Amino acid sequence: MFLHNQKLITCVLPKGICHDVLKSLKEEKGIIAANVNTARGLGKLTPLAYRGVGEQTEKELLTVTVPGKDADEIFEFIYDEARIDRPHGGLMYMSNLDRVSAYSLPEDLPEEE
């Protein structure tokens, strides 16, 4: 019923990137246990802070549960796909999970447009 040795990867990304990352995760890694929230980022180093407009930017919060044995590989995959390694590219982190329920979708589900 529950999966053990799972990890939670969370990414705080600039708005507009998450959909592509989700698509890559599904197509290349077969991962569908993911969720996206919208959020606002407050920081000392947001792009707008430099222009004196304010210190908030729109963000997307991506959360993915992954098996522990694949976690490092998927962490690096998301790092590359989301292009974290650039100024204002966002932040990602990984934490341990005690138990995770298995998640699957019906087989005859049509693709999203």
Added chain:
Amino acid sequence: MSKREITVLTDVSLITCIVQRGVADTIVKAAQEAGAQGATVYYARGEGVRERLGILALAVEVDKEVINVVVAKDQADRILERMYIAGNLDTPGMGLIFLTPLEKAATYIPREIAEKLERDEAGAKSAPVSDQ
């Protein structure tokens, strides 16, 4: 397979704080003053003991703000306490805060800072170990 080397941060923790809507900015400001670099805030809906708190259960907002702050482990206690005080979390119904250890984190690290970290790490390894 990794396309390039990733500098990951290991001694990091996540502070999560759930408060009534409109309070987050004050708490984030306190966190930043205590040393946090930034925060992510999103909305949620809270349910539970709220129905038994406040005047006719109306004084406690159902709309919540969730604050996520990633901090260095050595700063975590101080920032957690400052956020707790700023949010008046010792008052019933104001919200809650918790600290989660993170396995690793990654973000953009400017080259000069990455080089400095490498130098510090190399220096720590080569430093003579005291017998005392």
